[in-house]
Amino acid sequence: MNPLLAQFLAEAADLLTQVDEGLLQLERDPGDPELVNEVFRAAHTFKGSSGLFDFPELTRLTHAAEDLLDAVRGGRLNLDSGMTDDLLAAFDLIRGWLAHVTQHERLPASAGADAAVLITKLRGPLGGDATTPVAEKAPVVHVIAPPPEWLRHFDTEWLDETATWLTTTASTLRFARYAPDEGCFFRAEDPVHLISQVPALAKMAVVPPDEWPTPEGYDEYTCLIGFVLAARAAHGELDYLFRYVPDQVEVVELDGDAVRRFLNGEVAEPAPASAGEPEPAAAEAQDPALVHDAYALLTAAQSSLRTEGVGGARLASIAHSVSAAAAALGEITELADLNAEELTETVNRLLGSTPPPPPPPAPIERPVPEERIDRGRADDPGGQVGTKILKVDQEKVDHLMELVGELNVAKNGLTFLADSAEEEFGSRVLGRRIKDQYSGLHRIAEELQASVMDIRMLPLSVAFSRFPRLVRDLSRRLGKNIELVMEGEDTMADKDVIEALGDPLVHLVRNSLDHGIELPDERTAAGKPAQARITLSAVADGDAVVVEIADDGRGINPMKVKRKAYEKGLISEEELEAMGDAEAVELVFRAGFSTADQVSDLSGRGVGMDAVRASVEKLGGTVTMKSEFGTGSVTRLRLPLSMAVTQVMVVSVAGQRFGIPVDLVVETVRVPGGEIGRVLHQDVVVLRGEVVPVIDLARALQMPWTPDETADRRILIVSLQGQRVGLLVEQFHREVDVILKPMEGLLAYADEFSGTALLGDGLVLLVLNMKEVLGLAARAQ
Amino acid sequence: MPLELNETTATLSDVVTVDEVEPLVAWLRATPKGKVNLRRCNHLHTGALQALLLFQPKISSAPANAFLAEQVLPLLAGSGGATSRPESEPP
Numbered sequence: 110m111n112p113l114l115a116q117f118l119a120e121a122a123d124l125l126t127q128v129d130e131g132l133l134q135l136e137r138d139p140g141d142p143e144l145v146n147e148v149f150r151a152a153h154t155f156k157g158s159s160g161l162f163d164f165p166e167l168t169r170l171t172h173a174a175e176d177l178l179d180a181v182r183g184g185r186l187n188l189d190s191g192m193t194d195d196l197l198a199a200f201d202l203i204r205g206w207l208a209h210v211t212q213h214e215r216l217p218a219s220a221g222a223d224a225a226v227l228i229t230k231l232r233g234p235l236g237g238d239a240t241t242p243v244a245e246k247a248p249v250v251h252v253i254a255p256p257p258e259w260l261r262h263f264d265t266e267w268l269d270e271t272a273t274w275l276t277t278t279a280s281t282l283r284f285a286r287y288a289p290d291e292g293c294f295f296r297a298e299d300p301v302h303l304i305s306q307v308p309a310l311a312k313m314a315v316v317p318p319d320e321w322p323t324p325e326g327y328d329e330y331t332c333l334i335g336f337v338l339a340a341r342a343a344h345g346e347l348d349y350l351f352r353y354v355p356d357q358v359e360v361v362e363l364d365g366d367a368v369r370r371f372l373n374g375e376v377a378e379p380a381p382a383s384a385g386e387p388e389p390a391a392a393e394a395q396d397p398a399l400v401h402d403a404y405a406l407l408t409a410a411q412s413s414l415r416t417e418g419v420g421g422a423r424l425a426s427i428a429h430s431v432s433a434a435a436a437a438l439g440e441i442t443e444l445a446d447l448n449a450e451e452l453t454e455t456v457n458r459l460l461g462s463t464p465p466p467p468p469p470p471a472p473i474e475r476p477v478p479e480e481r482i483d484r485g486r487a488d489d490p491g492g493q494v495g496t497k498i499l500k501v502d503q504e505k506v507d508h509l510m511e512l513v514g515e516l517n518v519a520k521n522g523l524t525f526l527a528d529s530a531e532e533e534f535g536s537r538v539l540g541r542r543i544k545d546q547y548s549g550l551h552r553i554a555e556e557l558q559a560s561v562m563d564i565r566m567l568p569l570s571v572a573f574s575r576f577p578r579l580v581r582d583l584s585r586r587l588g589k590n591i592e593l594v595m596e597g598e599d600t601m602a603d604k605d606v607i608e609a610l611g612d613p614l615v616h617l618v619r620n621s622l623d624h625g626i627e628l629p630d631e632r633t634a635a636g637k638p639a640q641a642r643i644t645l646s647a648v649a650d651g652d653a654v655v656v657e658i659a660d661d662g663r664g665i666n667p668m669k670v671k672r673k674a675y676e677k678g679l680i681s682e683e684e685l686e687a688m689g690d691a692e693a694v695e696l697v698f699r700a701g702f703s704t705a706d707q708v709s710d711l712s713g714r715g716v717g718m719d720a721v722r723a724s725v726e727k728l729g730g731t732v733t734m735k736s737e738f739g740t741g742s743v744t745r746l747r748l749p750l751s752m753a754v755t756q757v758m759v760v761s762v763a764g765q766r767f768g769i770p771v772d773l774v775v776e777t778v779r780v781p782g783g784e785i786g787r788v789l790h791q792d793v794v795v796l797r798g799e800v801v802p803v804i805d806l807a808r809a810l811q812m813p814w815t816p817d818e819t820a821d822r823r824i825l826i827v828s829l830q831g832q833r834v835g836l837l838v839e840q841f842h843r844e845v846d847v848i849l850k851p852m853e854g855l856l857a858y859a860d861e862f863s864g865t866a867l868l869g870d871g872l873v874l875l876v877l878n879m880k881e882v883l884g885l886a887a888r889a890q
Numbered sequence: 891m892p893l894e895l896n897e898t899t900a901t902l903s904d905v906v907t908v909d910e911v912e913p914l915v916a917w918l919r920a921t922p923k924g925k926v927n928l929r930r931c932n933h934l935h936t937g938a939l940q941a942l943l944l945f946q947p948k949i950s951s952a953p954a955n956a957f958l959a960e961q962v963l964p965l966l967a968g969s970g971g972a973t974s975r976p977e978s979e980p981p
Contacts, residue, residue: 301936301962304961311967327919334943
C-alpha cells in the first residue's frame with residue numbers, strides 16, 4: 110500500500126474516534142463552541158487528507174459534513190439530534206468505507222449512492238443544495254443489481270409469477286429491504302405507515318426476527334421486524350419517501366431475469382434458512398459436494414452388488430448407505446427390506462436419474478458478483494480501518510525501559526552470586542549452574558532491551574518534516590531562492606534524541622538561511638547559481654547518528670570571526686594571532702558570539718550556536734563545523750542513537766568507583782611515576798610527542814589518596830572539545846552498559862556528576878560529567 | 891376509540907397508533923385464544939402488526955382498507971397468508 114494512504118488510514122481511525130466522541134458530547138452539551146470546533150477540525154482534516162486520494166465520494170461527503178459543522182460553528186444553525194444522527198451516520202459510513210479501503214485500496218462500489226443520500230440530508234438544514242449529488246447518483250443507483258438474498262422473504266409463487274411477467278414485458282421492479290432499527294417507535298416512526306405510502310406497491314412481506322421472544326419477555330416498543338417490498342414506484346419516489354431512514358433501506362432494481370436467477374438459487378450469499386422453506390428452488394439448489402459424495406457412494410454400492418454372494422449383514426449395510434445417498438439426492442426411499450436384486454435396481458435407477466456431477470472443486474465456489482461484496486462491506490461497521498497501531502503513553506515505555514534496566518542489574522547480580530557460591534560455599538557445580546542460568550537470562554534481557562529500544566525508535570523524517578515549510582517561508586521573507594534537499598530521512602534514532610534534535614536543527618537551518626545564503630544577485634556575481642541549496646542529511650554511523658546541515662552560501666570568514674571574537678573579548682590578542690582557520694570557525698560556538706552585522710528577527714541574537722552546542726552536548730553528542738570561505742559551510746551533529754543506555758568505563762579513585770562515558774575515552778596508559786612532568790603548576794605527560802595535561806582525579810574530587818610512589822601511574826586519556834586531557838586514577842575496570850539516572854533531590858547541586866547508575870553487585874556508580882570535573886580541577890589549583 | 895377490548899374479541903378501528911400497542915399487547919397476552927376484528931381498521935401501527943405476528947390471534951374479520959387487506963392481511967397467520975414463518979410458532 111502507498112505509504113501516504115497507510116498513514117491516512119491510521120490517522121483516519123483516530124479522527125473518526127475523535128469525531129464520534131465529539132458529536133456525542135455535543136449532543137449532551139450542544140452549546141459548547143470548543144466541541145463544535147474540535148469536530149469541525151477533524152472533519153476538515155479528513156476532507157483535506159481525502160483530497161490526496163482518488164476518493165471523490167469521501168471528499169464530497171466530508172465536505173457536506175464540514176459545511177454543516179461550519180454553519181453550526183458560525184452560530185447560523187443549532188445542532189439538533191437529527192443533524193447529529195446524520196453526522197454520525199456520515200462518519201459511520203466513512204468508517205465502513207475506510208475498512209473497505211484498507212482491504213481493497215478503493216471505495217466500495219455503492220459509495221456514490223450511499224454518499225448522495227447522506228449529502229442530501231446533511232445539506233438539508235443548510236437550505237438544500239442537493240441538486241448536484243442527486244444528479245450524480247442517478248446512474249449509480251439504476252443498475253440492475255444481482256439478486257439480493259432477502260428476496261427469499263417474498264412468497265415464492267408470487268416471485269415466480271412476477272419473474273415471468275417482468276420477462277414477458279421486459280420491465281423492471283424496484284425491490285427494497287427496509288430494516289427499521291429497534292428503537293424506531295420512540296422516534297415516532299411507523300414503518301408500516303411509510304410503506305403504505307409507497308406508490309404502486311406490488312408486494313410487501315415481513316422479515317421476521319431471527320428468534321421471536323416469548324410473550325412474557327416481549328417488549329412491545331422494540332421493533333423486531335423488517336420489511337421487504339416490491340414497487341413500481343420510481344427510484345426518486347422511494348428515495349423521497351425513505352429520505353429520513355436511508356441507511357435502513359436498500360433499494361435494487363431487478364428485471365425478470367434477475368428474479369429468475371434468484372429462484373434458481375443464485376444469490377450472493379446462500380441463505381441457510383431457505384432450505385426450510387417450501388421453495389421449489391431449494392430442492393434443486395443442493396450442495397454440489399453432497400451430490401458428488403452421494404454419486405460416489407451409489408457407484409460403489411452398484412459395484413459391490415454386482416459381486417455375487419452378497420447377503421445378510423453386508424446387504425443391510427449397502428442398503429443403509431444407498432438410502433443415505435438417496436436422501437442426499439432428495440429422494441426418500443425405504444430400502445431396508447429389499448433383497449439384492451431390488452436394491453440393484455434402485456441403485457441403477459438413482460444413478461440413471463442423477464447426472465454424473467462435475468468434479469467437486471469447481472462447483473463449490475459459486476461465482477459471486479463483485480458489486481454484491483462491495484455493498485455488503487460498505488455498511489459493515491466492524492471492519493478495521495488502517496493497520497493496527499498502538500498509541501502508548503511515553504511514560505509507559507519509559508517505565509518499561511527502567512524495568513529492563515533493573516532486570517539487567519538483577520541479572521548481573523547472578524554473576525556475583527556464582528562467584529560467592531564458588532568461593533564462600535565451595536561449590537563449583539552450583540557456581541557453574543548459576544552461570545548457565547545467567548547466560549539464558551542474559552540473552553532474554555538483551556532481546557527485551559533491544560525490543561524496548563526499538564519501540565522508542567523514530568525515523569528522522571519526524572525531525573525533518575518541519576523544514577520544507579520553514580525554508581519556504583523564510584526564504585520568501587528574505588528574498589532568497591533556496592532549494593532544500595533532504596537525505597536519509599528514514600534513518601532511525603531514539604525518540605528522545607529526535608525530539609531534542611528539533612531545536613538545534615531549527616537554529617542551524619535558520620543560521621544557514623540568514624547568514625550563510627547570499628541574496629540571488631550576490632550569488633550570481635560570485636558565479637554561483639542563483640538558487641542556493643541547503644542539504645539536510647542523516648546517516649547512521651555505528652551506535653550514533655550523524656546529521657549534517659550543509660549550505661553552499663558564503664561560508665565563514667575566519668578573519669572576520671577572529672576579529673569579532675577579539676573585539677568581544679572572547680579571545681586574547683595572542684590567540685588572535687596564533688589561531689588557525691579551522692579553530693576560528695569553531696569560535697562561533699562560543700557563548701556571546703554573533704557575526705551578523707545586524708541582529709535580525711530570524712537568528713543572530715548571539716545565543717544560537719552556543720545554545721546548539723549546549724543542547725547537543727546534553728544529549729551526549731558533538732557538534733563540529735567546517736566552512737570554506739566563499740563556498741559554504743557544513744555543520745555536523747553527531748548524536749547517540751539512543752540515550753537510554755550509556756556505555757561507561759569504570760575507574761576507581763581512592764577506593765571509590767566512577768564511571769566515564771566511553772565516547773570521551775581515547776586511551777588508557779600506564780606511565781612510570783618519573784615520566785610525569787610539571788609545567789606551570791600543571792602535571793603533564795608526553796605521549797607520542799604531544800604534551801597532555803594530567804589531572805589528579807582524587808584531588809579534583811577532594812578525596813584523600815596518595816599514589817604509590819613505586820607503581821606506574823594509570824592515566825585515562827579523554828578527549829573533550831577537541832582537547833586531550835589525562836586523568837590520574839587508581840585503577841581501570843571494565844566497560845559497562847548502564848541506565849543513567851539524573852542526579853535529583855539532595856544531589857542535584859553536584860554538577861560534577863551527570864548521573865548515577867546501579868551496578869550488578871548493588872553498588873551505586875557515579876558517572877562523571879567531565880566538563881565540570883575539568884572546571885573543578887582548574888579551580889582546585 | 892380505535893381499540894375495543896372485550897373477553898374474546900379485540901376490535902381495532904380507524905387508525906391504530908403506537909399508543910394502542912401497549913393495551914393491545916396486554917390483551918393478547920391475557921387472551922391466548924382471542925380474535926381480532928380488523929374490519930374498520932384503516933391503519934395498523936408497526937408495533938401492533940408485530941404483536942399480531944407474534945401472538946397470531948385469529949383474524950375474525952378482514953379489513954376493508956385496501957392496503958391492509960392486500961398487503962398486511964396475507965402476512966397474518968390464520969388468514970391463509972402464504973409466507974411461512976417457521977420461527978413464529980404460537981406459544
